[in-house]
Amino acid sequence: MTLKQLNYAVTVAETGNITEAAKKLFIAQPSLTSAIQEIEKEYNITLFNRTKRGITITTEGSEFLGYARQLLEQANLIEERYTGKPVGKTKFYISSQHYSFVVEAFVALLKEHGGEKYEFHMRETQTYDIIEDVARMRSEIGVLYLNKFNETVIKKTLRDNDLSFTPLFKAKPHVFIGKDSPLAKKKSLSLDDLKPYPRLSYEQGTHNSFYFSEEILSTQDSDKDLVVCDRATLFNLLIGLNGYTICSGVINEKLNGANIISRPLKVDDYMEIGYILKTSVGISPLTLEYIEILKRLLKKKK
Amino acid sequence: MTLKQLNYAVTVAETGNITEAAKKLFIAQPSLTSAIQEIEKEYNITLFNRTKRGITITTEGSEFLGYARQLLEQANLIEERYTGKPVGKTKFYISSQHYSFVVEAFVALLKEHGGEKYEFHMRETQTYDIIEDVARMRSEIGVLYLNKFNETVIKKTLRDNDLSFTPLFKAKPHVFIGKDSPLAKKKSLSLDDLKPYPRLSYEQGTHNSFYFSEEILSTQDSDKDLVVCDRATLFNLLIGLNGYTICSGVINEKLNGANIISRPLKVDDYMEIGYILKTSVGISPLTLEYIEILKRLLKKKK
DNA sequence: AGTTATCATAGATAAAATCTATTATAACTT
């Protein structure tokens, strides 16, 4: 295994095409072909399925490339430290449930790296995808919540995938509503208060087991159910239809807008929000920095 | 930069002798010489001072090799993951003040890696050395405490060295005494109670500024002062001379022995014990695992 | 003064990486 080979493999994966990747790397296509074959031979794995219209990554390959990327990232770090010149883009990938504080920290991280070339991904997605992203090393970090109800299932899923969960804070359940909603008059809300209004929740795809829901109490009955993928859409419906959604209550006016307010929900439950990491690969400096920012931000909010 | 070169450089540093290292690496000495020169040329640094009786590492070189080791460690991880065979020894270095829970976690980590080839270092040492060890990447992690008194100074030192501090727990000051000490009768102790007895503290070398003391209240006067380096020695003197030492109070009977007990100290102060990391290099899986063990252990004690 | 241990240099040799040219194959195009 050489750094060159790993870099080649990663580029091929990104390009999805050996010929194309060879051009990017300023080498001839057969050289690249043989470099890839070398890795495959050395570790007796298949990184790519070859077709006549490019290549596709195998599951095995996707995992391997996760490790490879991590290693290359670290090699670039040394390169930069000792040449001064930035080598390749700074890359950062995060998968998260829909929390504005996660976006806020993401923005803060971006600001600190504004000068450099970068490629940052903020994936607000479904709970199961978050876990899968981190497990397959598509993202280095994921943010989600645990509570009494989903804890056992999620923790088992995490264990199975060699992932660790680190709590950030415990939140009492809140309800997000539009500031002009009739519900806004009350200081706190009960489940009965919510009954007449449309409930908004996030789409959970094929893994729409209750356990992977983004909202607690998803097993509760509701007459009017609206399911969306996008935070802005959710907020639009919240305001437009006097809807509500149950959440952690950590709110950022700048990001969510002044039209959204939160009210405590009168139930005996909690949400423990934290981040997940793939333990077997360690933590990169950038991820470490992101975690620090998260913590700093949350401290301020309290 | 290639992994080969880095590996060569690290071996040379370990051996302190190019000829010798070449034998270990099963290559001829001139090959090794030129490999090292290549790195030095590429990054315009001097890794080693050559003398006629081997080589010595430069300060620059020591830092570079810190990064190199980290990278190689991660490369080995991949190698192991995909060949099954263990590649090189598992290495773990920790520097810490004298806390038995740190040793306990160290032991637990060892147990989980008992089957493999390993080289683990537990450096119970002086506060400033802990900071330096982590800053120079001789250790990946360090454990020390902050309190009102030393916080500003230590945090500045950490910032200057690109180190982060993460709190583990806050402890109320306790006093360690022998179980047969006259002081053992009282449920809690005041500073006046301690006056007549010998105070034990850890040697802090040339950096013996108050701020780097391992014990809080080190500025307090004491008539009988005993200064040691070794935890066992400290405990022996504690028992033999009815001495005392001020500490966090986290105690482990198995490790410290049943002859040592702790009593709360009546002062308005705290110790915030946490770990320090070099932020610019990320965290290795093993260090991550160690941190998890620390947290688990401390949770149990509470 | 001779011996030993050490690292550096020179030039030869071996290994590897890369190149050009070509083949094979599936998917489009006309």
Added chain:
DNA sequence: AAGTTATAATAGATTTTATCTATGATAACT
């Protein structure tokens, strides 16, 4: 159906890199 295009694999030549052997230089020992 025949031709064209895009893609990856293979073969063999060529270049580049890594390593080797032999030797030189120098300080520290004996």
